[in-house]
Amino acid sequence: MQKVNSKESYQPFPYPLNGLSRLVLHQFRNYQSLDVSLQRDCIVLTGANGAGKTNILEAISFLSPGRGLRSIKLSQVTNLKILNQKVPVPPSWAIAATIERENDLIELGTRLDYTATGSERRLVKINGQVAKSQALLTNWISITWVTPQMDQLFLEGSSGRRKFIDRLVYAIDPLHAERLHRYDHHMKERAHLLREGRYDPAWVSTLERKLAEDGVAITVARQELAEYLENAQHTEKDYPFPQFQAEMKGEVEKWLENHPALAAEDIYAEKLCMVRAQDAETGGAFVGPHRSDFCVHHLAKQLPAEVCSTGEQKMLLLALTLAFTKVQREYSSCPAILLLDDVAAHLDDQHRQVLFQEICKPVRGPMSEDSRKGHIQVWMTGTDKSMFQNLNDQAQFLTVHNATLKEDF
Ligand SMILES: Nc1ncnc2c1ncn2[C@@H]1O[C@H](COP(=O)(O)OP(=O)(O)OP(=O)(O)O)[C@@H](O)[C@H]1O
Ligand SMILES: [Mg+2]
Structure with a gap:
């Protein structure tokens, strides 16, 4: 299993993370296995087309109810190499995550499962216990996203x-x-x-x-x-x-x-x-x-x-998303994750800087009870790291190459 863990390389955060601190993937899309530790509330994934950036965001989106950010049939995200092997039991993918919430750790897990009649379903575990329904995930974490497919949101x-x-x-x-x-x-x-x-x-x-x-x-x-x-x-x-x-x-x-x-x-x-x-x-x-x-x-x-x-629709979607992050800070009490897939590359400098300022507000010094409330961890992807240079001292940069991740300082 590929382990990406460089806790020592980071200055400790002055406050609890309140977001994902560990993500483990098993036979998910192009990842056979991956175990990555997160140290920041802004994570930037960069790499060439087809490297596996969106797949990571998709895996995180499965920590909320539904069929993930691509809204796909569950078995379609199973790693194809495994799927093509002839094995008696249908192979299944799995995702595990640790969420730091103030000083608590929450363990979430989900995987593809099959009923006795062979139909697909998603099994969810919360702190080691099988959850009655995936809807219960929303008690622990809130996950929202903006993806290129959502350019069609107002048209479809x-x-x-x-x-x-x-x-x-x-x-x-x-x-x-x-x-x-x-x-x-x-x-x-x-x-x-x-x-x-x-x-x-x-x-x-x-x-x-x-x-x-x-x-x-x-x-x-x-x-x-x-x-x-x-x-x-x-x-x-x-x-x-x-x-x-x-x-x-x-x-x-x-x-x-x-x-x-x-x-x-x-x-x-x-x-x-x-x-x-x-x-x-x-x-x-x-x-x-x-x-x-x-x-x-x-x-x-x-x-x-x-x-x-098309451009105006994209900007409207981002305006809604930015307004939502404010609503979330005000009203939400559970850790929140915002996934922005390929968003930065399509913005001019001014829009990009305002977006970064609003969603990756640096927090200096210990956080008060209030400012920790509704804190947001942002994940962003792009092919060009230079787009994110203004986030150098705030973000954790990970380079994705051929389904492997590397810390990029
Ligand atoms: N079930 C699967 N099994 C194995 N590989 C898959 C599966 N589904 C998708 N892939 C492959 O995973 C690779 C990475 O896809 P992903 O969408 O994460 O790329 P990306 O880094 O976001 O690229 P881009 O910059 O073009 O958006 C692609 O080559 C895709 O074909
Ligand atoms: Mg992508």
Whole structure:
């Protein structure tokens, strides 16, 4: 196993890390095995195209619920060399991480697992115990990312934007992931019963009531986050990232405009009952937060994000991300990680410097209880190390070459 560990080479940090201090990969993408120690809250990975930079960020993204930053089928990230070997048991990848949180150590692990019937699932361990669901990861760490694929965020379907805002909500409301998980589970159960045609109406009503309760809570949490983002953004005239309006749009949102949450739940449950026949044919459900959209507007241009230019959309996404880091510092109490894949290279000097200043704020001297709250560890990738030269005394630089990592001082 490749070990990258040079603790002695770094000046000790004047405060606990509050982020990943160790990452171990096993048969993940182009990594057979890797064990790397982290000493900073700003980590820069540089290396040639195809070296394995994004794969590391993807591995970290699996420490949050879902299918990682590439949103991929679980077995597709298994190292292909291993996968192609003929072995009796299907090979699986694994990721382990140590998180330093103030003076505590949290051990998280996740790996591909197969059920008795051979279907794929993700097993999650938290401090050595198998977790009931991957949604529980959000109790321990919040992970968000900006990747080149997200250049399409405002152009593609609404599902990507819902996932985006949901990931942001996880950071300030750890129960959100469980709510979404439960909502999805009940939705599938209702769809199954309706499809079968013979069901107990009382049980379907119970499911619809649960969907309404979770559905309204999900909507309110997303609306709240959108409002926090708007309020947290910079409004100074010379700020280089664009100002935005951000809001959730959908049927449940409309009910909430004119009704308190409890009344919205009643309307929602009634509506679900009314559309049973329709839902039996189409599957899923005709109404609900799974149909809402996260809508962003470019204020100066007075245009919705989807009609802005490619560059403007990129800047809007970064403006949202920067506003989010402020929200996180204010409201989140668990360690937070921000993954910026290939972001720096596409910015001019001014934008890059503002980005670095905001996300890698150097902390001098011991941190107070308050400033430690919502502290963010940032991981950035790029092919050219010179892009990151302003971070020389703050960041840990790692060179990636052919699935091996080297400390770069
Ligand atoms: N399942 C897999 N098994 C083995 N190798 C894989 C697997 N999936 C992807 N790879 C390879 O891993 C290598 C590194 O990919 P990665 O996306 O991390 O590169 P990168 O350093 O981010 O490059 P770029 O600068 O072009 O974005 C690529 O050559 C890719 O083909
Ligand atoms: Mg990459």
